[in-house]
Amino acid sequence: METDNAAEQQHEGEQWIEELLAISQEEKMTPKQIAILEAAIEIFSDKGYSAAATSEIAQKAGVAEGTIFRYYKTKKDLLLSIVGPTMSRMIAPFVMRNFDGVLDGPPESYEAFLRAFMVNRLEFARKNFKILKILIQEIPFQPALREQFAENVLGQVLERVTAITEHFKEKGEIIDMPTPAIIRFTVSSVIGYLLARLLFLPDSDWNDEEEIEQTLAFMLYGISGPAVRPETK
Amino acid sequence: METDNAAEQQHEGEQWIEELLAISQEEKMTPKQIAILEAAIEIFSDKGYSAAATSEIAQKAGVAEGTIFRYYKTKKDLLLSIVGPTMSRMIAPFVMRNFDGVLDGPPESYEAFLRAFMVNRLEFARKNFKILKILIQEIPFQPALREQFAENVLGQVLERVTAITEHFKEKGEIIDMPTPAIIRFTVSSVIGYLLARLLFLPDSDWNDEEEIEQTLAFMLYGISGPAVRPETK
Amino acid sequence: METDNAAEQQHEGEQWIEELLAISQEEKMTPKQIAILEAAIEIFSDKGYSAAATSEIAQKAGVAEGTIFRYYKTKKDLLLSIVGPTMSRMIAPFVMRNFDGVLDGPPESYEAFLRAFMVNRLEFARKNFKILKILIQEIPFQPALREQFAENVLGQVLERVTAITEHFKEKGEIIDMPTPAIIRFTVSSVIGYLLARLLFLPDSDWNDEEEIEQTLAFMLYGISGPAVRPETK
């Protein structure tokens, strides 16, 4: 964590590099390849995939134009090499048993589960912000991405999340409403927070802990005041 | 409503044309100009602004490529001519007094207000879905759009919505939480519904009335079940 | 003459219009056609023939784009309609007997002839400056113009000027040097003055009468000073 913060302060927004370095050791990436990815993320994120020029990426990476195409057959390959693995890591917690890494054991309560989930994914989103931006921008236009997304997220993740949701519904912690709706509500709320936090107002003073608690309270109890709460009549 | 649905079935996703035709009568658009806009919306929405070729737009519109540039000085002009006016109409209800057109009078309750708002904006989003998609995709890359968005939405709309929210907070219909957070929660939930309804699963069988009621219930009372509701302990 | 000066002061550099109006009465030009010529001269002169757009000419002339092509089949036609007649008028004095209009009778002396010639052609060049600029710019690129120029100037004019020059050579007023060289010297000197006067330094204070006398003195006696004059040794 401390080294993490240090890295963040050194060059804000490039925290993804630690993840990438981990991969690079496994997959034997050369420094040039890393530089290319780093530059590509920056420029894809800034200008969009279509408007980004490979020549500009090469320049920013400090390599020759041709070098990019030694590592990635096409520009689209480069894009997929960036967002593909991130997509896998994005949904990693869901495909592990018992949400390893998110929860150390089986979640005691739905609230605890949601809280752990938010903390964990906020951290992830912060570290991979630029890549996620590229992913969101390009999913509508890249069938390859859409497919991978559909298979993984709408396939595996939804299945897993549905199971969890229904588990807590049976335990009475969640009201009796169609599971898809419940998932939609929670996902909307969490993503709403992430977008506000990282995209729309990244420079505000955010008290993450407090905001997460408020968002949790909203998801669980809504925003109705005493005047309309049935139980307080 | 019925004619609306008929139109939808005729050519799905081109409902915007009725809005546009209304404008065309006011602003005297020629059939060719309408065809250009129609084609541009389709192609921008499908491939993204940067990846869309003016030659393809011309072909789809059934005009010569040069004709596009008689009406719009540049490709970017064409983009702005599409999303600019839509942006204005997007926020139109917020800048009217008492939400004319959304509510006939001042809203009796926060719930009634939210319900009217959702119905109204869902209708709007449905009619302008492709343009809204273009708008969302391009806002990050087009300073001109960002500016207009910041001025209008973050300027006028937030001010208006804040006032309404605080009005109902004072009346006790909304719990005592920071207004920005409350706005974030409601906006997230509404947009979450719109996206699921129109973008992610447009082909599902949606019972809009019921979904809206459920979303309202979520926003007001949350998803906690009897096991955790404080008052039922 | 007085009206002439008045016109000059009204809008400097458009004196050609009087010549044009004279023609228009003969050739029945409509006001629109005159406006087109006027605009074309301005724009051809400013940006060059190739870089001038017919649309800009139409706009400046206050006519529709198509109207130009009712009077002139092509853009090149328009050019030729401007410079062709001016070319004829440029050499007009040479093809008249006894230089009518330049000299009232046969020239008494070579000096008198040169003086009258300079005064007369300076006046002409001043009135037709923009057209002459177009002519000089385009002669290298327009075979039609080159042909007309070769036929008229190198044909008729040179013949006439040669005759005059040799007439005065026989009378001993001009030294015994090849006639082509003599013509070259005088033409260079006269044109050199015209260019300096009208093109390079049009805003200087010019005393035309004095400058013409000095140029005459140069042509006749050169610039050698007493130290090298043979006769003054």
Add this chain to the structure above:
Amino acid sequence: METDNAAEQQHEGEQWIEELLAISQEEKMTPKQIAILEAAIEIFSDKGYSAAATSEIAQKAGVAEGTIFRYYKTKKDLLLSIVGPTMSRMIAPFVMRNFDGVLDGPPESYEAFLRAFMVNRLEFARKNFKILKILIQEIPFQPALREQFAENVLGQVLERVTAITEHFKEKGEIIDMPTPAIIRFTVSSVIGYLLARLLFLPDSDWNDEEEIEQTLAFMLYGISGPAVRPETK
């Protein structure tokens, strides 16, 4: 000189290439870049800058159209890269001390100076004829060129030439007439010769040495014959 003539006969009008090759060795031009310049000079000179198509230049140079833009960002850049350096070399003799390269020492007489100057600049103009043609054609329309011309020629050269002229005026070799007029006379005469020699009648049989002497005689003593020479009366 002989090799020079040989080159001229091989491909007429491309003598500039020797100058360019000298530069290319210093500035490391590739053969393709030289071919592009060569083709551009030819075509700009033939059709004028505006009417020249980069596609035609590429074809004549034997390269792909895109290659031009690797070396020159824009078509205008290509133009400036051709005429800019030539402009510098055009005035080079004037900015050197004592006219190095034109005169070996300080000029003994005004006549000797003028003779050396004519020989030297005729040689230069012959070698750079096409580029000079482009320069003259485009100066009125290219502010960048006009500026450079004004700064260099009207700035440095005039100053230098004025000094020389006044030097010889003091020595009595030049008559007492305003210096600007004297400069105009000489420049007109020299340029008149160059144009006749290279532009108007390049195919005549020219005896350069004799023509230069005659032109010198004209500049110094004029064309008046014995009948009107004051001193011979």
Add this chain to the structure above:
DNA sequence: AATGAATGAGGCTTCATTCAT
């Protein structure tokens, strides 16, 4: 006679990709 909407060929320029070094 005059218009101006429409055309489409052609202009300049960009850029992903290749390949000889």
Add this chain to the structure above:
DNA sequence: TATGAATGAAGCCTCATTCAT
């Protein structure tokens, strides 16, 4: 392995010219 010169297809845009009104 890495380079970067070279490519040429494709992109955006201009403009002379036509033609129905």
